[in-house]
Amino acid sequence: MFRKVHVRLAFLCAGITSFILFVMSCGSLYISEAGLKSRSFTSFQNDMNTLVSNLEQQTIITHEWLTRIEDNGKYLINVIDNGIPFLYNERSTDEQKMLFETAWECYRHTFAAEPVLSSYDTWHIEYTFSSTGGRRDDYYACVTTSQRNTGTFQVMILCSMKPLLDQIRTQRLLFFSLDFLALIALSLFSWHFTRRLLKPLEENQKRQNQFIASASHELRTPLAVILSCASASARASEEERSHFLESIQSEGLRMSRLIDDMLLLTRADDLSWTIQKTASEPDTLLLDVFEAFEPLAQEHALRLSVELPEEGIPAFSCDPERIRQVLAILLHNAISYTPKGGRIRLSLLYDRKTIKLTVADNGIGIPDEEKKKIFERFYRADRSRSEKGHFGLGLCIASEIIHAHRGRILVSDTPGGGSTFTVLFPLS
Numbered sequence: 157m158f159r160k161v162h163v164r165l166a167f168l169c170a171g172i173t174s175f176i177l178f179v180m181s182c183g184s185l186y187i188s189e190a191g192l193k194s195r196s197f198t199s200f201q202n203d204m205n206t207l208v209s210n211l212e213q214q215t216i217i218t219h220e221w222l223t224r225i226e227d228n229g230k231y232l233i234n235v236i237d238n239g240i241p242f243l244y245n246e247r248s249t250d251e252q253k254m255l256f257e258t259a260w261e262c263y264r265h266t267f268a269a270e271p272v273l274s275s276y277d278t279w280h281i282e283y284t285f286s287s288t289g290g291r292r293d294d295y296y297a298c299v300t301t302s303q304r305n306t307g308t309f310q311v312m313i314l315c316s317m318k319p320l321l322d323q324i325r326t327q328r329l330l331f332f333s334l335d336f337l338a339l340i341a342l343s344l345f346s347w348h349f350t351r352r353l354l355k356p357l358e359e360n361q362k363r364q365n366q367f368i369a370s371a372s373h374e375l376r377t378p379l380a381v382i383l384s385c386a387s388a389s390a391r392a393s394e395e396e397r398s399h400f401l402e403s404i405q406s407e408g409l410r411m412s413r414l415i416d417d418m419l420l421l422t423r424a425d426d427l428s429w430t431i432q433k434t435a436s437e438p439d440t441l442l443l444d445v446f447e448a449f450e451p452l453a454q455e456h457a458l459r460l461s462v463e464l465p466e467e468g469i470p471a472f473s474c475d476p477e478r479i480r481q482v483l484a485i486l487l488h489n490a491i492s493y494t495p496k497g498g499r500i501r502l503s504l505l506y507d508r509k510t511i512k513l514t515v516a517d518n519g520i521g522i523p524d525e526e527k528k529k530i531f532e533r534f535y536r537a538d539r540s541r542s543e544k545g546h547f548g549l550g551l552c553i554a555s556e557i558i559h560a561h562r563g564r565i566l567v568s569d570t571p572g573g574g575s576t577f578t579v580l581f582p583l584s
Contacts, residue, residue: 158358162350169346174339185331189324196320197296201282204298204313208280211300211311219244225313232256232314238307258288259297259312267299278302284317294321371418378407378414420553431478431560435471438511438581439464442504445483449491457496460487463503472511472583478557485550486515486577494519494574511581518574527567531555 207225214221222233222244234256235242248256262285280300287293294317302309382404389400446462453460483502490500494517505512522530531551558565563581570576 158354158361162347162354165350165354166343166346169350170339170343173342173346174335177338177342178335181331181335185328188327192320192324192327196317197282197284200296200298200315204280204282204300207298207313208278208300211302212278217242217309230315234259234312234314236310236312238309255287255295255314256312259285259295259314263297263299263312293318371414375411375414378411381407382411414549418549421549421556431475433473433475433561436474436476436479437469437471438504438506438513439469441476441479441483442502442513445480445487446502449484449487453491453500456491456494458491458494459499461499461501463501465504465506467506469504469506469511470583472581474561474581475557478561482554482557482579483513483515485554486579489550490515490517490519490575493517498574509583511583513579513581514576516570516574516576518570518572521569521573522567522575530567531565 211217217235222235225231226233232248232252232255234245234248245253245256263281263283266283267281278300279302280298282296282298284294284296287295296315296317298313298315300311300313302311385400385403385407389397389404392400442462442464446460450460487500487502494500498518500515500517503514503516505514531554555565558579558581561581563579566578566580568576568578
């Protein structure tokens, strides 16, 4: 499922960004090409203004002067004197002659009415046209009409737009090449970005599946016992039925504790976990938990001690019931995994920025490779030595509570053997 979502999301992300890039590139290309065409035509007009000024100053039009104007083939010139083609026109090739015929026809069709000129007056117009025939090339054209005593003198000057069109094609190729490279880069980025985006969701889905599988496994055992006892009690005597009912009640309470823990973690996942903070004294919280668990430690032949700093410790903002729950979980684990005759120590430290609560034991300890896993749901480091009432949710619940208080929980080895759990609460 996640692979299909990944592919579709990457395609959607790359497609949208590529479409936006393509539209912006086309817009930029259009503006750039319009600017190039405008500047090129303006440059041609300026050149023609200069040429017309020189033409007005010429009393005699020679072949050398016309050849100089052609500028090594940059311009093509066609001259008509009183409606008669100038002898200079014979130098043109057949293709050029056809080109001039097309240019003159375009000129007469587009500018049918010419202004009335007085003696020694000159008028010129610039325009663009496309040649006819097999090759359709675009040209700039300038027609200069000069009125002299001898009659009307007309000069047509053509300039190929091929350099401009080559520049436009090169620019288009550059734009679309960059767009293609950008498309590849966007596709790769979208693929990795959506992969990283979906990875937490995929991991969360896996954790949920593992949670459901583990919960189902944990619930199956007490449920099987309840069903077995219920079936056996139907055929049992009064004395045996009483024993079966006690077992049913015990397993029912065990299932109830497991369901309560799962609901607690579900509320934490949904961010609907309520933390009611009040100003609480950490030494009082530690002493309350110590007094509550001292009888249980004595039953397991364990020595439970508490260490408090001599100076006074200020109250800090927390949910006291939740903090007691955290300490209870840590103490219950310490009692469960510490052999008879062992020691468990509660301690409190304060350094004006952090309050540190510690639960240390000299029990069986936790291997280094399992220290990062013990806060996972339904994980138990030593299943063979865990008590029946343990489901592997306690440390996970404790971690969620501490994180809700913006604190941290750490686990380390106790010098001489055992485990030490440290809870840190920032005061700022």
